[in-house]
Amino acid sequence: MKKKLLAILGSSHENGATASMLQCVLKSAEADGWETSILVLNQKQIAFCKGCRTCIRTGKCVIDDDIQEIAGLLKSCDRVVLAAPTYWANVPAVVKNMFDRLLGTAMEETATFPRARLSSKQEYLLLTACHTPFPFSWLCGQSKGALRAMNEFFKTSGMRRMGAVTFPSAKGSELPPKVARKIQRLWR
């Protein structure tokens, strides 16, 4: 059976810098015979989290919208790659909202530390594009902030980290060869 990759785009530009990073992963995955699903978050209906915390108990959000499909895709994939631009040294609102709505999909509460609800056999790869040039993208906490926010969700969910790649000084959709090579190396 083919392994499944869930590729999530958290940018509003479907042909922008972040999307070009995601395309690089998709090319490698398809060449390696993976089954791929692409999720463009901006095309999905995802209401804001109500903070009711029912999902902590049930594992499922009470709001019936596109988050149910996203939760299903996340639970059934072997790998997920999340590509999101850096916004205010963080992730764009649509990505943060997805994380909020997947609280009970990712974890359950205990008296001490959260318990993961996803599997350590599943892997995640994180990608971000930002305007700030390297090394300030990292030293000033820009891409670092976005990647930290993304990592918090996936690490807590119990999935295994493959790595993270930044596209600094990002302009347009042309991926610098160095960034492409790093993505390809992490994919394998």
Ligand SMILES: Cc1cc2nc3c(=O)[nH]c(=O)nc-3n(C[C@H](O)[C@H](O)[C@H](O)COP(=O)(O)O)c2cc1C
């Ligand atoms: C609302 C907003 C906030 C941003 N915040 C940052 C930031 O904190 N640091 C940074 O380096 N770039 C920031 N940027 C620039 C984007 O990260 C950059 O343009 C990125 O390449 C966009 O990727 P895209 O082509 O997929 O849209 C911001 C852009 C927007 C629209």
